[in-house]
Amino acid sequence: MRVLMTGNEAIAQGAYEAGVHFAAAYPGTPSTEILENIAPHKEIIAEWAPNEKVAVESAVGACYAGARALTAMKHVGLNVAADPFFTMGYTGVNGGMVLVSADDPGLHSSQNEQDNRYYAKMAKVAMFEPSSSQECKDMVIKAMDISEKYDVLVMIRMTTRVCHSKSIVETGERVEVPIKPYVKNVPKYNVSPANAKALHLVVEKKLKELEKFSNETDLNYIEWNDKKIGVISAGVAYQYAKEVFGKNASYLKLGFTFPLPMEKIRKFADEVETLYVVEELEPFMEEQIKAAGINCIGKDKIPNTWELNPDIVKKSIFGTENQIIDYDKSLAVGRPPTLCAGCPHRAFFYQLSKKKNTMITGDIGCYTLGGAPPLNAMDTCVCMGASVSMAHGAKKVFEKNNDDKRVVATIGDSTFFHSGMTSLLDVVFNKGNTITCILDNRITAMTGHQDNPGTGYTLQGEITDTVQIEPIVRALGIKHVKTINPMNQAEMKETLNWAYDLNEPSVIISRYPCALKKYSKEDLEEFGPISGYCLVDEDTCIGCKICVSTGCPAIVFKKDIKKSSINKVQCVGCELCLQVCPTKAISKVGE
Amino acid sequence: MKDTKNILLVGVGGQGTILVSKILSTGLMEAGYDVKMSEIHGMAQRGGSVSTQVRYGKEVSSPIIGIGEADILVSFETMETLRWLEFLKPEGVVVINDFKIPSAPILMGKADYPEGIIELIEGKAKTKVINAGEIAEELGNQKVMNVVLLGALIKSMNLTDIDWEAVIKSQVKEKFVDINIKAFKKGMDAV
Numbered sequence: 001m002r003v004l005m006t007g008n009e010a011i012a013q014g015a016y017e018a019g020v021h022f023a024a025a026y027p028g029t030p031s032t033e034i035l036e037n038i039a040p041h042k043e044i045i046a047e048w049a050p051n052e053k054v055a056v057e058s059a060v061g062a063c064y065a066g067a068r069a070l071t072a073m074k075h076v077g078l079n080v081a082a083d084p085f086f087t088m089g090y091t092g093v094n095g096g097m098v099l100v101s102a103d104d105p106g107l108h109s110s111q112n113e114q115d116n117r118y119y120a121k122m123a124k125v126a127m128f129e130p131s132s133s134q135e136c137k138d139m140v141i142k143a144m145d146i147s148e149k150y151d152v153l154v155m156i157r158m159t160t161r162v163c164h165s166k167s168i169v170e171t172g173e174r175v176e177v178p179i180k181p182y183v184k185n186v187p188k189y190n191v192s193p194a195n196a197k198a199l200h201l202v203v204e205k206k207l208k209e210l211e212k213f214s215n216e217t218d219l220n221y222i223e224w225n226d227k228k229i230g231v232i233s234a235g236v237a238y239q240y241a242k243e244v245f246g247k248n249a250s251y252l253k254l255g256f257t258f259p260l261p262m263e264k265i266r267k268f269a270d271e272v273e274t275l276y277v278v279e280e281l282e283p284f285m286e287e288q289i290k291a292a293g294i295n296c297i298g299k300d301k302i303p304n305t306w307e308l309n310p311d312i313v314k315k316s317i318f319g320t321e322n323q324i325i326d327y328d329k330s331l332a333v334g335r336p337p338t339l340c341a342g343c344p345h346r347a348f349f350y351q352l353s354k355k356k357n358t359m360i361t362g363d364i365g366c367y368t369l370g371g372a373p374p375l376n377a378m379d380t381c382v383c384m385g386a387s388v389s390m391a392h393g394a395k396k397v398f399e400k401n402n403d404d405k406r407v408v409a410t411i412g413d414s415t416f417f418h419s420g421m422t423s424l425l426d427v428v429f430n431k432g433n434t435i436t437c438i439l440d441n442r443i444t445a446m447t448g449h450q451d452n453p454g455t456g457y458t459l460q461g462e463i464t465d466t467v468q469i470e471p472i473v474r475a476l477g478i479k480h481v482k483t484i485n486p487m488n489q490a491e492m493k494e495t496l497n498w499a500y501d502l503n504e505p506s507v508i509i510s511r512y513p514c515a516l517k518k519y520s521k522e523d524l525e526e527f528g529p530i531s532g533y534c535l536v537d538e539d540t541c542i543g544c545k546i547c548v549s550t551g552c553p554a555i556v557f558k559k560d561i562k563k564s565s566i567n568k569v570q571c572v573g574c575e576l577c578l579q580v581c582p583t584k585a586i587s588k589v590g591e
Numbered sequence: 592m593k594d595t596k597n598i599l600l601v602g603v604g605g606q607g608t609i610l611v612s613k614i615l616s617t618g619l620m621e622a623g624y625d626v627k628m629s630e631i632h633g634m635a636q637r638g639g640s641v642s643t644q645v646r647y648g649k650e651v652s653s654p655i656i657g658i659g660e661a662d663i664l665v666s667f668e669t670m671e672t673l674r675w676l677e678f679l680k681p682e683g684v685v686v687i688n689d690f691k692i693p694s695a696p697i698l699m700g701k702a703d704y705p706e707g708i709i710e711l712i713e714g715k716a717k718t719k720v721i722n723a724g725e726i727a728e729e730l731g732n733q734k735v736m737n738v739v740l741l742g743a744l745i746k747s748m749n750l751t752d753i754d755w756e757a758v759i760k761s762q763v764k765e766k767f768v769d770i771n772i773k774a775f776k777k778g779m780d781a782v
Contacts, residue, residue: 164630165629166616240652322657322660323681326715335674336694338639373695559703
């Protein structure tokens with residue numbers, strides 16, 4: 001059947017057709033939809049793991065136990081999972097195993113533009129790079145075969161445009177693959193130094209075999225056209241190159257990019273007059289090609305920063321640009337992403353933003369937007385879980401320097417489960433004195449509402465144990481813990497004051513569902529339905545803009561009459577503005 | 592490739608560009624075209640500026656449209672037209688929804704919603720203005736504004752030979768089929 005699929009949907013379809021038995025991941029843009037689309041297939045055990053390292057390790061366990069296993073993550077997720085990933089490079093597999101790395105050139109939803117192709121080279125694992133949805137599907141199937149044939153982990157490296165672009169895919173049937181028997185094999189699966197030392201030799205041998213495969217496979221193919229220009233490309237960059245060069249160049253299109261097919265590259269280079277390497281981000285292929293003594297043009301012309309596109313390829317190589325309509329683009333006022341109307345993070349950060357002499361460490365999630373104007377209530381954002389441990393280190397230094405500055409860490413529920421728990425252990429163990437705020441909005445929100453250990457539901461929506469944050473925090477050794485509703489501003493303010501007055505580490509759990517969350521039965525019981533909207537009485541409004549300073553997108557300040565106004569379509573009736581208004585000009589209606 | 596047509600849909604997160612691109616690309620695929628569609632999920636969805644790109648033809652390579660390459664720009668929100676106009680071919684068509692969503696700096700009173708956008712665009716490109724919000728309200732649900740705009744797009748791109756009603760039926764929930772088909776027809780009539 002011909003179906004339009006995103007690259008992520010096609011990876012899931014490929015996993016289904018390849019007979020995959022086990023899949024695990026932690027959500028992360030642009031990779032999230034891979035597991036969501038595997039989930040409906042009853043033949044596959046599919047799970048959200050608390051973090052990427054756990055996802056990879058559970059997939060490794062499944063693979064050693066004889067299953068075909070797949071795991072997927074965003075590029076920075078592989079940093080978290082790097083430890084088991086590198087070891088897999090040595091041990092190889094039992095059942096086939098594929099790791100999907102979804103890189104984010106252009107930082108559409110990420111903190112950096114790291115090029116994870118270098119990971120494949122460094123960990124000595126085989127790598128595929130699909131350039132369309134059809135290739136995504138086909139390559140999962142092929143990667144499973146290669147993984148089992150050569151006894152290696154295979155990484156499929158995607159990018160945002162491949163993950164989130166739709167193109168036509170010819171779907172097929174699932175081929176059931178029997179789970180292989182598990183045979184205890186200590187020299188292979190137990191990487192004690194003596195075993196690993198022997199395994200390193202095995203890996204180098206496998207790489208030689210894989211290089212031979214790379215030179216022979218039709219995953220790496222040549223399209224002959226005019227031989228004046230030759231283009232070597234892979235991934236979505238190949239599509240951009242085709243768009244720019246068309247039939248005026250010959251192509252060596254690489255689908256298997258580690259180890260590179262250097263013999264094939266050399267033959268292609270010999271036949272063409274000028275050789276371009278068109279690749280997105282870093283000169284991964286170019287460096288290796290040049291090291292092999294082959295002349296080519298790459299990053300001298302094509303930038304290694306931001307997302308590539310046909311315009312950039314064309315301008316870099318030919319110096320030409322399309323004709324465009326001439327107008328003043330700066331007339332468009334910016335439209336940055338904002339916390340939604342009714343977002344509990346706004347209610348939390350509104351109170352925190354009032355605190356003086358404070359360093360606020362942040363983390364990865366919707367709440368990172370708490371650092372944007374008008375709240376400006378976040379100083380740092382480094383990586384998942386960093387808020388809690390960074391706060392600890394910073395506070396220690398302030399103390400040593402006789403600075404009485406307070407340090408507040410802000411972290412989401414899913415992020416706390418991901419990697420905040422061990423950081424909090426550090427605070428207790430090393431006699432820290434930070435205030436850790438866990439913003440529990442009852443869901444993994446930023447990536448599009450995935451369940452996590454705290455929601456009480458699995459990836460498939462099945463009921464499971466609901467992990468409570470407060471007992472975890474107490475078990476880690478925190479003595480001062482309060483769970484509060486941030487929508488109640490008086491309680492929010494009082495609790496922050498309580499924590500600031502303590503001279504020991506404390507945790508505030510700010511618990512209220514995401515405004516976009518579809519309430520579960522338990523949410524309804526705990527938080528009740530929310531209805532109605534807020535209304536400004538223009539006679540009472542003094543135009544002080546305090547409600548506007550919450551940054552709610554439902555509130556607009558009418559400059560002409562110097563009064564606030566609330567858009568009733570957008571307003572969800574959270575009552576934050578009503579509580580902060582000094583003249584009680586806002587009331588709730590329509591309940 | 593030269594025969595490839597480029598459609599750019601722009602708006603604000605939550606305006607329903609995704610459903611429109613889904614109906615559009617499904618219809619084009621069923622009509623026998625090669626189709627590629629690209630959109631970015633993630634952080635921008637939180638009230639940010641969003642764009643969806645649909646390319647179709649005999650064989651499509653890049654999933655994204657370059658600057659100065661769009662045959663049509665359909666703007667679900669008035670000011671967004673200004674942000675994306677550079678992607679339009681000089682001889683391309685703009686369909687502007689006369690519908691304003693103020694962004695954060697405007698809400699906070701730090702900037703003003705620009706005036707005279709429609710007049711400015713009309714002076715620069717072949718422009719069709721539609722009040723899809725009003726049409727959708729008349730039909731009883733402002734949310735179908737997106738399918739009104741789809742109708743306007745289909746008419747403007749001369750893609751009326753495809754059985755869009757059947758495609759809409761296959762892509763929206765049964766109870767919303769009637770209102771969406773009405774919205775689609777109103778959109779076709781409006782340009």
